[in-house]
Each structure stands twice: as C-alpha cells, then as structure tokens.
Amino acid sequence: xxxxxxxAWSPSSREIQRRQSRRAISRKQAGIxxxxxxxVLGTLALILVTSPGWETVKATFFDVQYxxxxxxxxxxxxxxxxxxxxxxxxxxxxxALGLALLRTxxxxxxxxxxxxxxxxxxxxxxxxxxxxxxxxxxxxxxxGLKGVSSNVIFLGTVAVVLTYSAYVAEVIRSGILSIxxxxxxxxxxxxxxxxxxxxxxxxxxAIRRVVxxxxxxxxxxxxxxxLVSILGVTDAVRAAQINASRTFNYTPYVVAAIxxxxxxxxxxxxxxxxxxxxxxxxxxxxxx
Amino acid sequence: xxxVLELVNVRKSFDAELVLxxxxxxxxEHTATVLIGASGSGKSTLLRCINLLETIDDGQIxxxxxxISDPLINVDDVRRRLGMVFQSFNLFPHKTVLENITLSPxxxxxxxxxxANSAATALLQRFDLADKADQYPDRLSGGQxxxxxxxxSLAVNPRLLLLDEVTSALxxxxxxxxxxxxxxxxxxxxxxVLATHEMGFATQVADExxxxxxxxxxxxxxxxxxxxxxQNTKTQEFLKRVHEAGRL
Numbered sequence: 001x002x003x004x005x006x007x008a009w010s011p012s013s014r015e016i017q018r019r020q021s022r023r024a025i026s027r028k029q030a031g032i033x034x035x036x037x038x039x040v041l042g043t044l045a046l047i048l049v050t051s052p053g054w055e056t057v058k059a060t061f062f063d064v065q066y067x068x069x070x071x072x073x074x075x076x077x078x079x080x081x082x083x084x085x086x087x088x089x090x091x092x093x094x095x096a097l098g099l100a101l102l103r104t105x106x107x108x109x110x111x112x113x114x115x116x117x118x119x120x121x122x123x124x125x126x127x128x129x130x131x132x133x134x135x136x137x138x139x140x141x142x143x144g145l146k147g148v149s150s151n152v153i154f155l156g157t158v159a160v161v162l163t164y165s166a167y168v169a170e171v172i173r174s175g176i177l178s179i180x181x182x183x184x185x186x187x188x189x190x191x192x193x194x195x196x197x198x199x200x201x202x203x204x205x206a207i208r209r210v211v212x213x214x215x216x217x218x219x220x221x222x223x224x225x226x227l228v229s230i231l232g233v234t235d236a237v238r239a240a241q242i243n244a245s246r247t248f249n250y251t252p253y254v255v256a257a258i259x260x261x262x263x264x265x266x267x268x269x270x271x272x273x274x275x276x277x278x279x280x281x282x283x284x285x286x287x288x
Numbered sequence: 289x290x291x292v293l294e295l296v297n298v299r300k301s302f303d304a305e306l307v308l309x310x311x312x313x314x315x316x317e318h319t320a321t322v323l324i325g326a327s328g329s330g331k332s333t334l335l336r337c338i339n340l341l342e343t344i345d346d347g348q349i350x351x352x353x354x355x356i357s358d359p360l361i362n363v364d365d366v367r368r369r370l371g372m373v374f375q376s377f378n379l380f381p382h383k384t385v386l387e388n389i390t391l392s393p394x395x396x397x398x399x400x401x402x403x404a405n406s407a408a409t410a411l412l413q414r415f416d417l418a419d420k421a422d423q424y425p426d427r428l429s430g431g432q433x434x435x436x437x438x439x440x441s442l443a444v445n446p447r448l449l450l451l452d453e454v455t456s457a458l459x460x461x462x463x464x465x466x467x468x469x470x471x472x473x474x475x476x477x478x479x480x481v482l483a484t485h486e487m488g489f490a491t492q493v494a495d496e497x498x499x500x501x502x503x504x505x506x507x508x509x510x511x512x513x514x515x516x517x518x519q520n521t522k523t524q525e526f527l528k529r530v531h532e533a534g535r536l
Contacts, residue, residue, distance in 0.1 A: 186378035189339050190392035191368035191444065200391060206384050 063251040070243045070252045077239035082233070084157050084225040089218060101198070103169070104176050117169075118206050124166035130227055133159040152251035156228030161252045165220055171213050175206035178194035212275040219267045223260060236260070291350070292448050292479045293338065296381060298347035298357075300330075300337055300503075307333045308344070309503040316447070318477040322490040322511070325500035326526060331483035332375075334500070335450045339372050343370065352447065368396060371441030375453040377433045379425040379440070385412070389440045397444055404443070405418050411439045415469055431462030435469050442473070449473065450453040451482040455489075487515055499523045 009018070047052060102110060102117040124132065140238040141150040151153070179202045187197040229238035236259060240252035291473045293315040300308040307330045311385065315321045320385065323331045330427055338349060340356065349357040356366045379388050389411065390404040399407075412418045415435050425433050434454055441449060455463040467489045474493045475509045482492055490511055497514040499507045499522070507520040518524045 030343045090338055118331065182376060183380065185341055186372075186374060186380070187391075188364075189341065189370065189372035190440070191364055191396040192392065193364050196395055200381055202393060205380075208382065 030096075032285050044163055059249075061250050061254050063249055065249045066249055067255050068130060071255060073239045073243065074236050074252060074255050074259060077234055079135070079237035080153065080156070080233060080235040081222065081225045081237075082263075083261075084153070084160065084228065085218075085222045088157050088161050088164070089221060090226070092164045092168050095150075095161065095165040098171055099165060099169035100172035100176060103173050104198075106194070121166045127239055129160070129163045130230065131223055132163050133138070133227055133230060135159070136162070137228070151180070152231040152233050153228070155229050156233055158223075160221070160225060160228065164217065164224075166216055169193075170216065171210050171217065172206065175210035176202055177231065178209060180207050215267065215271040215274060219264050219271065226260075290317055290353070291315060292352060292380055293481065294350040294353075295338070296348045296350070297333075298334075298337065298349060299345045300333055300342060301345055307503050307529050308337065310347070311503065311505060312347075314507065315479060315481055316495075317479055319492045319495035320474050320478075320482065321498060322494035323481065323483040323498050323500055324485070324487070324490060324514075324526075326529075329500040330503040331500055332452050333503075335372070335452045335481065335483060338448075339440070339450060340366055342419065360491065364396075368444065369447040371444065371446030371449040373434070373437050373449070373451045373454050375456050377425070377430075377437045377457070379433055379437055381425055384422050384424055385417070385428070385436050388392040388436060389443045392440070392444050398419045407437070408443055411442060414472075415439055429462060430458045431465045433468055434458065434462075434466045437465070437475075438469055447479065449478055449480045451480060451484075453483050453485065455484070455486060485530070487527075499526065 022240060074100045102113050103121070105114060137152055140148060140155055176198075183201055183205070184197055187201040188194070192200065226235060226237040229235050229241065232238070234242075236256045240256040243252040244250050271288060287288045291314045291337070293313070295311060295313040298308050298311045299306070311330075311334065313321065313334075313432040314429055323334065325331055329356075331340060337344050344357055347357070348355055351366060351369065355361070367455060379385075380391070383391065383473065386405065386408055389408040389425065390399075393404040393407065394401060409418065409421065415438070417432060417435060417439070420428060420436070420472045422431060428436065434457075438451075438454070454470070455466050458466060463486065467486065469482075470482070470489075471493060481494075482490075482493075497511050498505045498509060499514055499520070501522050507514055507523045513519075514523065518527060
C-alpha cells in the first residue's frame with residue numbers, strides 16, 4: 001500500500017545529503033571495527049603461537065595428520081549420537097506431551113495419574129542424568145529380566161528419554177499455563193468441552209510459544225547423548241576416547257568436539273532466530 | 289411471549305465481596321435487556337453467571353424454562369445454546385478469521401466443513417468482512433476484531449446473546465461500526481443481554497434498561513424511564529457522572 005503512495009515521491013536534496021552523511025558514518029564505523037579486530041585477534045594469535053608450550057599443545061591437541069586418521073571412526077560414532085538424538089527426541093516429545101497434559105488436567109478420574117506425573121517429573125528432573133544412565137544401563141541388565149533388552153544403545157536411549165521427558169514436560173506445561181484464561185473462557189462459551197478447548201485452542205498456541213526453549217533442549221539432548229559412552233556405546237565421545245588412550249594424543253577429542261560444534265552452533269543460531277521472531281510476533285499481538 | 293432467560297434471587301460473592309445480591313431478571317424472547325452501572329457493579333459477573341463461567345451461590349437461573357443452575361446439568365450443552373462476546377474480543381490468534389468462526393459449528397455442532405464455511409462466509413459478507421476471511425485476527429483493527437467475535441458467537445445460532453461491554457476497548461469511530469452490527473441483530477429479533485457504557489446506544493436497542501448498583505438492580509424500566517426520567521437517586525447520580533464525562 002505504501003509503495004503505491006511512494007511511487008511519485010523522490011527524496012529532497014536535504015534527504016539525499018542526510019543519506020550521504022549516514023553512509024559516511026557507517027563506512028567510518030566499519031573501518032574502525034576492522035582495524036580493532038585485526039589488532040586484537042592478531043595479537044592473541046601471535047601470543048598463542050610464540051608461547052613456549054605452543055608446539056607441544058599443537059602436537060597433543062591439533063595433530064592434523066592424526067585427526068584425519070581418526071576422523072572416520074569418530075564420525076561413525078557421531079552417527080550413533082544423531083540416531084539417539086532423533087529417535088530419543090521423538091519418544092521424548094510424545095511422553096513429555098502426555099506428562100504435561102496429565103499435570104494440567106482437572107479431570108477427577110485422572111487424579112492418580114496427575115500425582116504420578118508430578119512424582120515422575122520431580123524425580124527425573126532432580127536426579128543427575130549420568131546416574132540415571134548408570135542405573136538403567138547397568139542396573140536393568142543385572143536384574144536378568146526376560147524379554148528386556150540388554151543392548152546398551154537401547155538402554156542408554158531409555159535413560160536419556162526418561163530424564164529429558166521430565167524437562168520437556170515442564171517446558172510444555174509452562175507454555176500451557178502461559179495461555180491467558182480469557183482464551184479458555186472464549187472457547188468454553190462457544191460450547192467446546194475442556195478437552196476440545198485444550199486440543200484446538202490452548203495447545204496449538206502453547207506449543208508455538210515454547211518452540212525456542214524446546215529447540216534449546218534439543219541441542220542439549222544431542223550433547224548429552226555423549227554421556228551414554230560410559231555404558232560402552234561406541235559413540236563419537238567413546239570413539240575419540242579409545243583412540244586417545246591408545247596414543248596419548250588428544251586430537252581425537254578435539255575432532256569429536258568440532259563435529260559436535262558443527263551441528264550445535266547452527267542449531268543454536270537457528271534457535272536464537274526463532275526466539276527473536278517469536279518475540280517480535282508477540283509484540284504485535286498486543287492485548288492477547 | 290415466553291421468557292428465554294429468567295434469573296430468580298441470584299446471589300454471587302467472591303470471597304467476602306458480595307457481587308450479585310438477590311438479583312432477579314426476566315428476558316422475554318426477541319427483546320434486548322441492557323445492563324448499565326459503574327464498573328464493579330456486577331454487570332460482567334451477571335453475564336458470566338448466565339454463561340456458567342461462574343457458579344452462583346444461591347438462587348436459580350432458567351434458560352427456556354429449564355434450570356441451568358442445577359449442578360447436574362451438562363454445562364457444554366447449555367453453552368451451546370448461548371453466545372458470548374467479550375470486552376477484549378478473545379479471538380483465537382492462531383486461527384484465521386474463518387477458522388475462528390467455524391471452530392464451534394464444526395467441532396461442537398457437527399456441521400460439515402463446507403456447510404460451516406458457507407454459513408460463515410455469508411455472515412462475513414453481511415458484516416462487511418468478507419475480504420478478511422483468511423486473515424489472522426492480529427491484522428484486523430479492534431472494531432473488525434470485535435465484529436468477528438460477534439459473528440463467531442452468531443455462527444452457532446444462539447438462543448440468547450450475551451454482550452459484555454463490547455465497545456469498551458475501542459476508539460469512538462470503531463465503536464459505531466460495532467454498535468451498528470448489534471443494532472442489526474436487534475432488528476433481526478435476537479434475544480440479548482448487554483452490559484454497556486454507551487447510553488445513546490442503550491436508548492436505541494433496549495426494551496428494558498436495568499441500573500445495577502452494588503450487585504442489585506436498583507431501577508429498571510424502558511430506556512425513556514431509566515435514562516431520561518430516573519426516579520432513584522443513585523441512578524440520577526450515576527447518569528449525572530456519565531453526562532459529565534460526555535458519554536450521554
């Protein structure tokens with residue numbers, strides 16, 4: 001609309017002059033930023049490579065040749081982490097949604113389940129993940145139960161799912177509680193049952209609102225799958241450990257760290273952008 | 289003429305505060321009852337009690353002769369027969385205008401999607417909003433949002449329409465487009481209970497005006513009687529204050 005109004009408009013000489021000034025200012029600022037960056041980063045790099053221990057550090061942590069050598073085994077391990085993240089993530093989503101709904105329901109028939117869900121969240125959110133992994137990974141096979149898998153990848157996934165379901169359930173629940181009661185009143189006054197109100201009005205808005213924190217948890221999940229290495233699962237962390245302990249060269253750890261960063265940094269950037277978009281969208285939502 | 293709504297000695301308090309005090313009211317079919325009174329006089333609470341969004345402490349409420357204040361009644365079934373429009377619109381921000389309107393017809397009243405869509409489109413056309421069907425509520429002006437909210441409550445063919453200060457959140461220009469929509473409904477014969485601060489509008493649509501003060505109806509009658517020739521001193525004081533504020 002504004003474009004059609006603007007089509008006949010050309011900037012005044014005053015505005016043209018102002019634009020030139022603004023361009024000059026930003027050119028100057030870019031120059032200052034570049035010079036400052038070169039000086040600071042250059043000095044840091046110089047200090048690093050001229051420091052007495054640098055050669056040892058380079059050989060122990062940044063051995064490019066050795067890094068290339070271990071790369072295939074580490075990346076094969078990373079594939080395990082990714083599988084664990086996506087399969088576990090799907091299970092976490094389903095279980096967490098169920099827990100969040102149970103914790104927010106007022107239905108009298110579900111009262112015992114509401115208590116159980118609260119107890120579950122309290123326990124698994126409060127206990128260290130590594131303890132849960134040890135308990136499930138080593139404890140469950142020790143029971144010798146028939147029909148229960150003793151596959152460490154499976155048990156490791158179960159442990160991670162147990163803990164993360166509790167975290168994610170709380171995030172979803174906070175989203176549900178953040179929806180203004182007037183939305184519920186409007187839905188109920190249209191004759192929707194409380195279940196329909198949750199499904200068609202509250203939950204869709206709540207989930208949208210918690211997408212950024214959920215993405216955050218997803219990044220943490222990927223990193224925390226590295227903890228299942230303590231069960232002997234040959235994931236990226238374990239693969240690096242095996243190589244490092246064989247040669248006393250720690251480059252494999254650095255390779256694993258870089259591989260994780262290559263996935264998590266774009267994910268966190270994306271999360272930041274999602275949060276920004278969410279915030280600006282909410283601002284335009286005004287009185288809702 | 290039968291009463292669509294009847295309230296008998298209704299009482300409601302929030303903690304220690306008595307909000308509705310022994311209040312009785314009858315709303316015959318095809319009539320509009322307008323509730324006036326200062327903020328906090330109990331107008332909104334009265335509407336919310338009728339809609340069963342609040343539980344009354346004593347008394348009875350009847351809809352078409354059946355008692356709806358009975359705790360054994362199916363509240364969803366009652367609300368299916370009532371329409372409610374809120375001061376703050378309360379449109380669903382994640383649904384388009386059309387989806388806002390068709391949600392209840394489809395999910396509650398079992399209409400097919402096509403049926404609900406064409407009924408909604410007809411209503412949107414009638415209220416000059418046909419071009420907004422696929423927009424999200426955020427994109428609409430306050431007056432447009434409130435007209436969509438009115439259409440949403442109409443789409444289920446309510447027996448009784450409750451309007452809670454539907455223009456209080458709007459600027460004077462937008463107030464008129466919403467009020468003219470309500471006047472249209474009145475001339476269609478819709479039975480309504482409205483809480484409003486717009487005295488001129490009350491004069492135009494009201495079959496009965498009730499002045500509420502501290503949860504009681506202290507004066508009632510035609511708009512002519514209550515608004516232009518009030519007998520009760522409290523009504524006189526209230527109208528004087530409204531007049532001084534330039535709203536009469």
